[in-house]
Amino acid sequence: MTDRELSFGSSEPELDAETVASFLSKLDELWDEDASDQANVLPLFRDRLRQDYGSAFDRLARVHAAAVEAASWGATAMDEYIAGLYADASSEEGEAQRLDEYEWLMRGLGARSLLAFAEVTWLAQGGYPNGALARVRTMHELAITAAVIAEHGNPDAAHPELVQRFSRHREVFYPDTARKLAASGALEDDLFDADTLDLLAQREQELIAEFGAEFRGAYGWAQPLFAPGERISFTKLANFVEPKLAILYSITSSHVHADSAGWHHGLIKFRDEDVFAAGPTNLGLASSTSLACRLLLACLDLVIPATIEVDEEKDTDGALLLTGVRHLVEQALAAMKAAEAAVKLREEGLETEAAGDQEGSLD
Numbered sequence: 001m002t003d004r005e006l007s008f009g010s011s012e013p014e015l016d017a018e019t020v021a022s023f024l025s026k027l028d029e030l031w032d033e034d035a036s037d038q039a040n041v042l043p044l045f046r047d048r049l050r051q052d053y054g055s056a057f058d059r060l061a062r063v064h065a066a067a068v069e070a071a072s073w074g075a076t077a078m079d080e081y082i083a084g085l086y087a088d089a090s091s092e093e094g095e096a097q098r099l100d101e102y103e104w105l106m107r108g109l110g111a112r113s114l115l116a117f118a119e120v121t122w123l124a125q126g127g128y129p130n131g132a133l134a135r136v137r138t139m140h141e142l143a144i145t146a147a148v149i150a151e152h153g154n155p156d157a158a159h160p161e162l163v164q165r166f167s168r169h170r171e172v173f174y175p176d177t178a179r180k181l182a183a184s185g186a187l188e189d190d191l192f193d194a195d196t197l198d199l200l201a202q203r204e205q206e207l208i209a210e211f212g213a214e215f216r217g218a219y220g221w222a223q224p225l226f227a228p229g230e231r232i233s234f235t236k237l238a239n240f241v242e243p244k245l246a247i248l249y250s251i252t253s254s255h256v257h258a259d260s261a262g263w264h265h266g267l268i269k270f271r272d273e274d275v276f277a278a279g280p281t282n283l284g285l286a287s288s289t290s291l292a293c294r295l296l297l298a299c300l301d302l303v304i305p306a307t308i309e310v311d312e313e314k315d316t317d318g319a320l321l322l323t324g325v326r327h328l329v330e331q332a333l334a335a336m337k338a339a340e341a342a343v344k345l346r347e348e349g350l351e352t353e354a355a356g357d358q359e360g361s362l363d
Contacts, residue, residue, distance in 0.1 A: 042280070049127055049282055052343050056335035060121045060289060063328045064114065067300060070321035071110055074304035077318065078103045081308055098155040102163050109146040110303035113139055113296055120292040127280025130255045130265060132288035137252035139295040140245065141234065147241035150302045152225055165211055165221040172207045172215055175200040242298075248291065282343050286336040293329045300325060 050057070082103065085096035116139045123132040145166075153162030178200055182192040192200075208215055214223040219232040225240060226232055238246045254261035266276050306319040 045127065045280060045282075046125070049125070049280075052282060053125075053285065053336070053339045056332060056339045057121070057125050059328065059332035059335050060124075060293075063293060063296070063325065063332050064118055064121065066321075066325045066328050067117070067296060068114055070300060070304055070318070070325055071107075071114060073321055074110075074318060075107055077305060077308055077315070078107075081305075081310070084310065095155070098160060098163075101167075102149075102153070102155055102160070105149065105163050105167060106146060106303045109142055109149075110299055113142045113146075113299040116142065117292050117296045120288055124285045124289050127282060127285070129281065129284035129288050132285070132292070133252050133255040136288055136291045136295065137249070137256050139292055139299075140248045140252060143295045143298045144234070144238045144241060144245065146299050146302045148222060148225070148237055151241055159224045161224065162221065165215070165224075168207065168211075169215070169221040172204055172220065175204050252291075283340065283347070286333075286340040289336050290333050293333060297322075297326060297329060 082096055082100050085091050085099065088096075116135050119135045120132045120139070123129075123135065149162055149166060151157065152159050153166070154160065175197065178192045178197060181187060182190065182197075211220070212223060214220050214229065214232075217223070217232060219234065219237055222232055222237055226236070234249060235246050238249065253259070254265055267274055268277050268281075269275075300322060304318050304322060306316070306322060308315040308318065
């Protein structure tokens with residue numbers, strides 16, 4: 001029987017220094033000779049992508065610009081409204097501060113959604129729909145979190161304490177993070193000596209005393225919405241506000257995790273051959289941008305006041321701005337859908353032509 005053996009990983013220790021030096025020298029020479037050709041591969045692909053989707057990409061950029069403008073207007077309008085509450089001697093004690101803290105938290109969630117949307121569109125313009133869907137996953141979590149806090153944690157809701165719980169939730173993980181970071185050896189200087197770790201542990205216990213033992217959980221900030229001791233999952237959180245959106249968590253998770261579904265997503269059919277994708281593509285871009293647009297709208301609806309009424313004077317600028325963003329979204333999505341349909345039609349024609357050429361060569 002023939003002896004066989006495979007070895008993976010760096011095999012440099014088994015190579016002599018002269019062989020390695022010669023190979024690396026030739027490798028550098030080849031890259032220098034082909035530098036211009038290699039440098040043009042991705043730009044040429046993206047030029048073609050731009051030809052196919054350029055109008056749609058421009059419309060997505062309009063969506064982002066209009067959404068940022070609307071959010072900026074909303075932030076200024078809320079600042080003025082809250083300032084009026086602080087100045088109003090007849091307002092309820094603590095009312096202005098509660099709304100101030102709530103609005104500040106919601107403003108941050110809205111800003112993160114805007115940032116993630118920009119990342120989705122950037123990845124789509126690069127030809128990376130799976131990467132875009134990974135960012136859509138973040139947008140989904142932001143939309144659900146914002147919806148839960150807006151419905152159950154606003155100043156007039158049953159659990160306004162959710163604002164403080166969410167804002168401070170990260171602190172409960174500091175001790176564990178510090179211990180893991182110190183144990184990793186990644187730090188040149190030991191920032192976390194015994195006294196520092198003791199202080200962090202003490203802070204953790206203070207938070208537990210204030211918010212309860214379940215505060216340590218991944219979604220411990222939302223524990224007041226659940227039965228004592230109940231394990232909280234993101235799906236359960238989503239079911240409080242948008243049960244129909246729970247499917248998005250399943251759809252997008254495989255683009256974040258190294259799971260079986262993600263493995264299958266990477267397997268594509270190229271003509272008659274099964275291959276694994278390891279680069280950009282010109283297909284599948286419409287779905288990620290469509291989901292991103294819908295989730296962005298959901299978040300904006302929660303952080304931008306549609307109307308503001310003070311002393312019987314009603315400001316509806318927010319409603320108009322949100323209507324404008326929706327209008328631009330519909331234009332962008334229609335353009336993306338049409339562009340992708342045209343690309344699919346062309347690609348199918350090329351595959352048919354290639355199959356015919358192959359049959360002809362066999363004859």
